[in-house]
Amino acid sequence: MTLVLGIETSCDETGxxxxxxxVLLGDAxxxxxxxxxxxxxxxxEIAARAHVQAIVPAVHEALAKAxxxxxxxxxxxxxxxxxxxxxxxxxxxxxxxxxTALSVPLYAVHxxxxxxxxxxxxxxxxxxxxxxxxxxxxxxxxxxxGDLVADPIVHLSDTVDDAAGEAFDKVARVLGLPYPGGPAIxxxxxxxxxxAVAFPRPLTGRNDPPLGFSFSGLKTAVARxxxxxxxxxxxxxxxxxxxxxxxxxxxxxxxxxxxxxxxxEVGTLVIVGGVAANSRVRALAxxxxxxxxxxxxxxxxRLCTDNGAMIAAIGDLLVRAKAAPATLxxxxxxxxxxxxxxxxxxxxxx
Amino acid sequence: xxxxxxKLGSLLMLVLVIDAxxxxxxxxxxxxxxxxxxxxxxxxxxxTVRAQRTVIxxxxxxxxxxxFARESVDEAGATMRDLGAVVAGIxxxxxxxxxxxxxxxxAFADALGIAVxxxxxxxxxxxxxxxxxxxxxxxxxxxxEVYWARxxxxxxxxxxxxxxxxxxxxLLGAGEVQADAMTGAGARMYADALGLPMLDVDxxxxxxxxxxxxxxxxxxxxxxxxxxxxxxxxxxxxxSGPAKSTLGL
Ligand SMILES: Nc1ncnc2c1ncn2[C@@H]1O[C@H](COP(=O)(O)OP(=O)(O)OP(=O)(O)O)[C@@H](O)[C@H]1O
Numbered sequence: 001m002t003l004v005l006g007i008e009t010s011c012d013e014t015g016x017x018x019x020x021x022x023v024l025l026g027d028a029x030x031x032x033x034x035x036x037x038x039x040x041x042x043x044x045e046i047a048a049r050a051h052v053q054a055i056v057p058a059v060h061e062a063l064a065k066a067x068x069x070x071x072x073x074x075x076x077x078x079x080x081x082x083x084x085x086x087x088x089x090x091x092x093x094x095x096x097x098x099x100t101a102l103s104v105p106l107y108a109v110h111x112x113x114x115x116x117x118x119x120x121x122x123x124x125x126x127x128x129x130x131x132x133x134x135x136x137x138x139x140x141x142x143x144x145x146g147d148l149v150a151d152p153i154v155h156l157s158d159t160v161d162d163a164a165g166e167a168f169d170k171v172a173r174v175l176g177l178p179y180p181g182g183p184a185i186x187x188x189x190x191x192x193x194x195x196a197v198a199f200p201r202p203l204t205g206r207n208d209p210p211l212g213f214s215f216s217g218l219k220t221a222v223a224r225x226x227x228x229x230x231x232x233x234x235x236x237x238x239x240x241x242x243x244x245x246x247x248x249x250x251x252x253x254x255x256x257x258x259x260x261x262x263x264x265e266v267g268t269l270v271i272v273g274g275v276a277a278n279s280r281v282r283a284l285a286x287x288x289x290x291x292x293x294x295x296x297x298x299x300x301x302r303l304c305t306d307n308g309a310m311i312a313a314i315g316d317l318l319v320r321a322k323a324a325p326a327t328l329x330x331x332x333x334x335x336x337x338x339x340x341x342x343x344x345x346x347x348x349x350x
Numbered sequence: 351x352x353x354x355x356x357k358l359g360s361l362l363m364l365v366l367v368i369d370a371x372x373x374x375x376x377x378x379x380x381x382x383x384x385x386x387x388x389x390x391x392x393x394x395x396x397x398t399v400r401a402q403r404t405v406i407x408x409x410x411x412x413x414x415x416x417x418f419a420r421e422s423v424d425e426a427g428a429t430m431r432d433l434g435a436v437v438a439g440i441x442x443x444x445x446x447x448x449x450x451x452x453x454x455x456x457a458f459a460d461a462l463g464i465a466v467x468x469x470x471x472x473x474x475x476x477x478x479x480x481x482x483x484x485x486x487x488x489x490x491x492x493x494x495e496v497y498w499a500r501x502x503x504x505x506x507x508x509x510x511x512x513x514x515x516x517x518x519x520x521l522l523g524a525g526e527v528q529a530d531a532m533t534g535a536g537a538r539m540y541a542d543a544l545g546l547p548m549l550d551v552d553x554x555x556x557x558x559x560x561x562x563x564x565x566x567x568x569x570x571x572x573x574x575x576x577x578x579x580x581x582x583x584x585x586x587x588x589x590s591g592p593a594k595s596t597l598g599l
Pocket of ligand 1: 083165276278
């Protein structure tokens with residue numbers, strides 16, 4: 001058995017995880033989120049500077065939790081893309097150095113495949129086929145997934161504009177809620193009425209692509225609603241608007257995800273990414289999957305947002321599949337599409 | 351050609367040197383004798399470069415550093431375990447390359463359980479360019495600026511700074527910065543504006559970088575947390591609160 005050290009630095013979280021044979025043994029997370037708050041979004045240079053300082057301590061925190069030392073590490077996995085180039089460089093450089101100095105193989109993996117693999121750490125291996133809804137600050141996609149590392153990943157759809165998490169963040173700003181907006185809206189919505197405002201369900205019309213996503217119009221609808229109230233001098237019911245917006249996002253996401261399961265005759269829906277931490281997304285998914293006889297898998301919130309454990313999880317799957325390791329010259333790929341979990345050595349297409 | 355055999359006794363320490371603060375990615379393995387003087391200038395002639403890899407390509411840092419380290423250690427006829435310390439150039443340098451070099455050095459040292467020491471990357475030039483008493487060392491800071499420091503008999507006089515070439519030329523003209531010659535890729539780039547005689551050390555060398563760290567190397571100082579010298583704040587603007595027009599997204 002091989003202990004895999006996973007490193008994640010694609011955005012503002014420095015994540016390190018240790019996984020062996022599908023079991024998460026220890027992890028550590030250091031976030032520069034608070035440094036970005038006053039800018040209303042992640043500043044790449046600030047994120048990258050923070051990764052430099054955080055990475056070695058995070059490795060040791062994860063090792064301490066796992067009761068392991070670097071000598072026990074048998075492979076390194078790192079997010080090589082997609083993400084902020086400047087941030088990715090830090091993690092990839094660290095991973096290469098650890099792999100070289102420890103003389104262990106290196107795997108360069110796709111961040112989004114990591115999100116999907118996070119679920120295997122709590123719910124075991126994925127079934128032969130599943131639909132994965134990846135919904136985060138940077139992505140909103142439906143994927144058709146077989147074996148995460150042996151089969152190609154089929155993109156069923158991607159958002160045509162904003163990601164759902166981005167819409168949460170921007171709507172939060174409109175409502176005067178703090179960054180990051182997702183958790184703030186989730187909290188505010190708890191005391192609001194979700195049917196107070198009938199916000200649109202984007203791309204759910206008869207002639208719209210059945211699996212398509214678009215959140216920019218919904219975000220603008222919320223902004224317009226708030227502006228109309230403000231112009232009339234009326235108070236802005238933040239909780240109600242937050243709840244109604246959240247309902248529109250959750251409803252749209254889950255409708256499309258279930259449609260994808262039906263269309264591709266798949267019995268399992270996996271929801272991952274930061275927005276999978278949303279309480280309404282989780283509840284609605286549970287409700288509708290139960291009603292539709294679908295198995296629902298959602299990792300716990302701390303494994304939904306960016307973390308190192310999920311990267312170690314993909315690395316562990318690659319090691320167990322006897323995948324060829326990456327070379328030490330593997331580049332960062334800031335905007336790589338998800339087609340294979342392993343960015344440097346995709347298995348041969350049949 | 352067979353790799354040179356290396357006898358590792360108590361007489362020397364093999365040091366891995368990494369600098370990626372400029373367009374030149376430099377990695378090397380340097381012998382530091384145990385009885386090396388703790389003074390960088392005095393120590394420099396006593397150091398032996400066992401292997402060195404340098405490529406001038408600002409975009410190649412991330413891809414190359416670990417490969418260069420592996421190759422340098424092999425060429426030195428050593429193994430990773432034979433390394434006694436890591437020395438890293440901590441800039442000043444423009445961002446990604448600098449970070450990649452520093453993180454690589456820190457992770458190597460951590461993985462091998464050895465100390466890492468940071469040195470000013472300009473020292474890797476200034477120590478090597480001591481054939482004139484007072485030398486201005488300048489590297490390219492991008493954005494039409496240079497990082498610079500003044501060296502007197504190979505010793506740095508003050509902290510490195512960042513200026514536009516015209517402003518640095520004004521300081522030279524006013525005698526606020528005094529130098530007989532200049533060197534470094536930044537000086538070469540703006541040679542006309544700066545107007546001093548040009549020496550030929552463009553980039554930091556591994557021996558000079560290792561020499562800059564001898565005070566720590568010979569005393570066995572505790573490992574350091576490497577702090578990159580950026581000399582600039584990140585570019586970022588604080589947005590103006592919840593927008594007046596909420597549609598101004
Ligand atoms: N409880 C929540 N409800 C809604 N959104 C949430 C919640 N918690 C987090 N989010 C959102 O999730 C996003 C963060 O997601 P995540 O950490 O997965 O990664 P990311 O870096 O934004 O994107 P990616 O993983 O695609 O690169 C943010 O937009 C945040 O607002």
